Amino acid sequence: MAEPTATDTAAxxxxxxxxxxxxMRAATVTGDRGVTLAEWPFVTxxxxxxxxxxxxxxxxxxxxxAALPTECGSTTACGPHTVVWFGPDEWLVxxxxxxxxxxxxxxxxxxxxxxxxxxxxxxxxxxxLSGPAARQVLEKGCPLDLHPRAFGPGRAVSTxxxxxxxxxxxxxDAPTYRLLPRPSFADYLARxxxxxxxxxxxxxxx
Numbered sequence: 001m002a003e004p005t006a007t008d009t010a011a012x013x014x015x016x017x018x019x020x021x022x023x024m025r026a027a028t029v030t031g032d033r034g035v036t037l038a039e040w041p042f043v044t045x046x047x048x049x050x051x052x053x054x055x056x057x058x059x060x061x062x063x064x065x066a067a068l069p070t071e072c073g074s075t076t077a078c079g080p081h082t083v084v085w086f087g088p089d090e091w092l093v094x095x096x097x098x099x100x101x102x103x104x105x106x107x108x109x110x111x112x113x114x115x116x117x118x119x120x121x122x123x124x125x126x127x128x129l130s131g132p133a134a135r136q137v138l139e140k141g142c143p144l145d146l147h148p149r150a151f152g153p154g155r156a157v158s159t160x161x162x163x164x165x166x167x168x169x170x171x172x173d174a175p176t177y178r179l180l181p182r183p184s185f186a187d188y189l190a191r192x193x194x195x196x197x198x199x200x201x202x203x204x205x206x
Contacts, residue, residue, distance in 0.1 A: 015041030016125045016183040020190050027194040029201050035131035037193055039186075040178070044095040045121045046102050048110075051089055056113030063109040064093065073157045075169065084156045084169065092120075092167070124167070125186050129193060130176035137196045138177060142168070162192045 017024070017039040024037045050057045052068060061067050065078035069085040076083045080096035095102050099121050106117040129137060135146050141162040144151060156169035166189070167180040181189045 013042065015039055016186040017041070017127070017190050020187065020194075023194060024190060027197050029131070029133065029197060033133045033200045035129065035133040035137055035197050035200055037190070037197065038128050039190070040126040040128055043121065043126050044093075044097060044099040044102055045119075045124060045180075046093040046095070046099070046106060047086075047116070047118045047120045048091045048093055048106060049089055049117075050110060050113065050115035054113060056110050056115060059109035059111070060106055063105050073155050075154050075156050077154075082169075084167070089115075123182065124180040125183055127179045127181070127186070127190060127193065128176060129179065130174050132174075133197075133200045134175050134177055137193065137200070138168075140196045141192065144168070148173075161189060164189045164192070 018041070021039065024039070028034075028036045048060065048068075050060055050068075052070070057068060064081050064083060066076040066081060066083050068091055069076045069083060072085060074085050081102075082094045084092040084094065086092055093102065093106070099119050103117055103119050110117055138161060139146055142159055144157070144159050151170060153170050153172050153175075156167060159166060159168050161168070161179060164181050164185045169178045169180070170176070171178060179189065
């Protein structure tokens with residue numbers, strides 16, 4: 001029997017939340033207190049470790065087209081890539097590009113310098129929560145101050161939502177948040193968010 005090809009393997013993939021897609025769509029709330037929830041499956045995620053400043057870091061930045069962010073909670077972006085600060089010498093690259101090509105390009109940029117480039121795409125899935133009530137939904141179970149004065153577009157930090165550890169990233173002023181939990185916690189988190197959204201389906205409370 002022939003070994004399965006990469007194309008065959010990709011076709012067989014099932015996202016951690018495929019079974020809840022209909023339930024998440026049904027939870028959509030429209031209007032001034034609207035909020036939506038959806039999964040973004042199979043996002044390319046690459047963990048990068050490299051010393052900065054260094055020639056290797058410069059090469060990696062050139063490959064990404066974006067600087068490696070240097071402050072806790074900060075991100076940079078260019079084209080299909082967003083780079084999230086994880087530590088003084090560690091970043092997570094989130095990309096719309098194919099994982100194999102991203103890893104190959106970044107490993108070529110790192111070359112023989114100290115550091116690592118590792119495909120961690122299977123390590124998390126992505127939930128997108130968006131709409132006027134999205135912040136209020138998250139505030140039911142997130143300890144962060146999510147007011148715009150403290151947390152806004154381009155911020156990404158590790159925190160918890162309910163009891164679930166996530167990477168929380170705000171992408172715009174809608175507001176839109178992307179939550180990256182481990183696959184084993186994704187079902188619980190999605191159900192928690194759907195339940196938290198249910199309040200906004202009722203009539204406006206004065």
